Amino acid sequence: MAPVAIVDLSWVLYLFRRSYKDVARIDASGRYNPAGHVYGTIRVIQELSNQYKAVILAVDSRSKHRYELLPGYKAGRHSPTGDPYEDYPIMSDLLNILKICTFRSNVFYIKHEGLESDDIIASWLAVSAADDKKELFCYFNDADILQTPGRYHWFRSFREPETDRRGYIKGKFGLDLDYLPVWWKAVRGDRSDRIPSAVPRFPSKGLVSICSEAAIGPPKDIAWFMQKIGYPGIIDAGAIRSAVERNLGLVSPEIVPVSEFRLKRLGCSLEEVFGLLGFYQISDFVPYI
Numbered sequence: 214m215a216p217v218a219i220v221d222l223s224w225v226l227y228l229f230r231r232s233y234k235d236v237a238r239i240d241a242s243g244r245y246n247p248a249g250h251v252y253g254t255i256r257v258i259q260e261l262s263n264q265y266k267a268v269i270l271a272v273d274s275r276s277k278h279r280y281e282l283l284p285g286y287k288a289g290r291h292s293p294t295g296d297p298y299e300d301y302p303i304m305s306d307l308l309n310i311l312k313i314c315t316f317r318s319n320v321f322y323i324k325h326e327g328l329e330s331d332d333i334i335a336s337w338l339a340v341s342a343a344d345d346k347k348e349l350f351c352y353f354n355d356a357d358i359l360q361t362p363g364r365y366h367w368f369r370s371f372r373e374p375e376t377d378r379r380g381y382i383k384g385k386f387g388l389d390l391d392y393l394p395v396w397w398k399a400v401r402g403d404r405s406d407r408i409p410s411a412v413p414r415f416p417s418k419g420l421v422s423i424c425s426e427a428a429i430g431p432p433k434d435i436a437w438f439m440q441k442i443g444y445p446g447i448i449d450a451g452a453i454r455s456a457v458e459r460n461l462g463l464v465s466p467e468i469v470p471v472s473e474f475r476l477k478r479l480g481c482s483l484e485e486v487f488g489l490l491g492f493y494q495i496s497d498f499v500p501y502i
Contacts, residue, residue, distance in 0.1 A: 216366075218265040219337055220258070221330045221353035222322070223273050226310070228354075229253025230303055237298075238494040248493045250303045251310055255498060257371050258314045265350065269337075269476065270314065270322040271330035272307070278327070282462045288407050309489050312481045316500050321476035328467060331357045333474070335466035338363030356385075357403075359393040361466050387421045394424040396438060398464040399457050408463050411456035412442060435461070 233249025240246055261268045279286050293300050314320050323333050334351060335358055341347045342363040349365040351358070359382065367376045379391045386397060400415055402408040423441050427433045439454055481489075486500050 216265055216348045216350050218261050218268045218350045218352065219334055220261070220268065220270050220351075221334060221355065221358075222254075222270045222307075222310075223304075223330055224354055225254050225257065225352070226250045226303055226307070229257075238492070245298060247298060247301050247303065248495070251306055251313075251493045252495055252498075254310055255313045255495075255500075258320060259317065259498075259500070260371070261352075262317045262320050266319065268317075268320045270311070270320070271333040272311075272322050272324040273330045274324055274326050274328055276327060276329050276332070276467070279463050282459050283408065285407050286463065290405065290407070306493075308479075309492075312479045313486055313489055313500060315478040316481055316483070316486045318478075321478055323474045323476060325469070325474055328469065331355055332467040332469070334358050335361040336468050336471055336474070338365055339468050340471055341365050356393060356398070357464060357466065360395050360398070360464070361468070362392040386424075387417065388424055390425070390428050392428075394427045395461060395465050396420070396424050396427055396433075399438075399460040402460060403464065406463070408460060409456075411460045412453055415442065 227250070229252070230247060230250040233253045234247070236247070236249035236252050237245040238248040258268060258270070311322055315322060325333060328336075331353075334353060337349060338351070338358070338361045340363075341349050342361075345364065347364070349363070350368065351365050352368045352371070354369045359378070367378050369376050379389070382388050382390055382393055386393060388394075388397075397420060398408075400410065400412045400420055402410040419442070423438065426441075435454065435458055438457065439450065442453075483501065490496075490498060490500070
């Protein structure tokens with residue numbers, strides 16, 4: 214079976230926002246606005262569409278239940294700097310980027326209400342774990358997605374070889390596994406998502422032991438975890454239990470049947486695509502090659 218590529222689109226936009234930070238367009242008022250995120254994204258998606266049978270772009274939706282669990286979830290991730298160029302909202306270009314990218318007949322996108330792109334990709338990985346005929350090539354750089362076991366090829370870059378998941382997890386987390394059990398982030402939290410630690414100063418050696426044991430046998434629950442960290446003898450055990458439960462709800466991938474996903478294209482004309490390329494002042498890109 215020809216392979217399928219699944220891409221975390223938000224990651225790609227911010228990746229090329231940095232990589233092509235000097236690429237800009239001049240608007241009607243003469244002000245420079247960033248265009249590197251558009252330029253880099255459409256180029257790399259076209260390259261992938263030449264390599265794979267299909268390319269699926271995973272698009273974020275607001276994960277309501279996570280904000281209910283933690284109102285400050287992801288708060289301040291993109292704090293204003295006062296520089297109009299740096300503060301430009303690159304996600305405002307998302308629709309136009311999708312129009313250009315999905316002009317290619319084998320490029321699709323998925324946006325599913327209530328799911329972040331991590332959840333969408335994790336749902337596909339769950340399928341790959343159960344079906345050895347599904348060969349997936351995944352492009353992302355978020356440890357949240359690593360929490361879902363599966364059979365897939367992982368790329369953290371578009372210019373580097375496939376990442377050795379087991380080697381990466383061993384080097385970063387000290388775990389000799391090819392996935393990251395959810396207990397790690399439930400305990401440690403996640404600075405980038407503004408998720409606080411649930412068990413402050415919990416020793417890494419102890420957490421490695423818990424995660425390693427969690428990977429063996431049937432799924433482990435919160436009661437099992439609390440016993441492992443010394444419940445009920447620890448101070449403020451009730452508060453810690455509540456914090457761990459909250460973090461589990463925040464970091465655990467939301468897995469849904471992929472049959473619920475719709476592969477979408479925006480069906481733009483070539484004339485419209487060239488109009489968008491002109492708007493972003495991109496002259497060295499031919500969408501139909």
